Amino acid sequence: MRLDYLTIFPEFFDVLGISLLGKAVDNGIVDIHAHDLRTWTHDRHRTVDDTPCGGGAGMVMKPDPWGEAFDDLLGADPDPSVHVVIPTPSGTPFRQDDAAQLSHADRIVFCCGRYEGIDHRVIDYASEHWSVHELSLGDYVLNGGEVAALAMTEAIVRLVPGVLGNPESLSEESYSQDQEGLLEYPVYTRPASWRGWDVPEVLMSGHHGHIAQWRREQSRELTRRRRPDLLTDE
Numbered sequence: 587m588r589l590d591y592l593t594i595f596p597e598f599f600d601v602l603g604i605s606l607l608g609k610a611v612d613n614g615i616v617d618i619h620a621h622d623l624r625t626w627t628h629d630r631h632r633t634v635d636d637t638p639c640g641g642g643a644g645m646v647m648k649p650d651p652w653g654e655a656f657d658d659l660l661g662a663d664p665d666p667s668v669h670v671v672i673p674t675p676s677g678t679p680f681r682q683d684d685a686a687q688l689s690h691a692d693r694i695v696f697c698c699g700r701y702e703g704i705d706h707r708v709i710d711y712a713s714e715h716w717s718v719h720e721l722s723l724g725d726y727v728l729n730g731g732e733v734a735a736l737a738m739t740e741a742i743v744r745l746v747p748g749v750l751g752n753p754e755s756l757s758e759e760s761y762s763q764d765q766e767g768l769l770e771y772p773v774y775t776r777p778a779s780w781r782g783w784d785v786p787e788v789l790m791s792g793h794h795g796h797i798a799q800w801r802r803e804q805s806r807e808l809t810r811r812r813r814p815d816l817l818t819d820e
């Protein structure tokens with residue numbers, strides 16, 4: 587899987603060389619390239635923004651640098667197997683299903699905007715050539731797309747076979763299908779007693795059936811309290 591990031595702050599993506607994703611890069615499972623969008627500017631000030639047509643506050647990212655970056659990175663031939671991900675507050679919510687689908691992609695290009703966003707013609711042009719996903723990380727406003735791209739990257743790449751040491755842990759996670767789409771149950775480790783708090787007895791019983799039942803009940807109760815929207819049968 588090749589991941590490209592178009593951004594005016596490429597250093598944001600230096601962290602992808604650390605930990606699990608770093609190992610995936612070292613193992614050749616993932617190939618990461620961050621690009622400074624100003625590479626595709628030609629004026630002395632390396633300008634990437636301009637005033638919004640129709641007025642309004644702030645600045646908008648000019649289309650030209652994005653178009654020239656696309657030309658260099660992707661060429662002009664349409665290829666629906668290339669996924670262009672554009673983080674934006676106005677996008678569809680990024681969810682586990684999106685991460686799962688994108689984990690099968692061979693190529694993903696993250697377009698990280700700043701200012702008040704990217705000239706919409708960039709999205710229109712990209713949509714004619716590649717598979718475009720305008721995605722929101724959540725119902726809050728960030729200053730740009732980089733943090734969202736990092737979070738999406740981690741959610742996507744950890745699902746790629748060979749990246750996680752223990753793939754079994756994937757099936758027990760919140761939002762996973764095996765977890766019935768419920769929130770994950772509380773987890774514990776040693777010591778059995780810590781500052782007056784004990785590990786629930788059932789987890790020390792060694793009775794796998796009782797433990798599984800307790801975990802199912804905990805997941806449902808937690809989901810009922812915190813995320814009733816995830817419950818389908820109520």
Ligand SMILES: COc1cccc(Cn2ccc3ccc(-c4cc(N)[nH]n4)cc32)c1
Nearest residue numbers: 673674675699700703723724727728730731
């Ligand atoms: C486009 O409309 C905007 C309105 C006000 C501020 C901004 C700032 N901004 C620029 C590019 C950009 C990309 C993504 C996000 C973002 C995503 C999520 N989930 N929150 N915030 C925010 C971004 C943009």
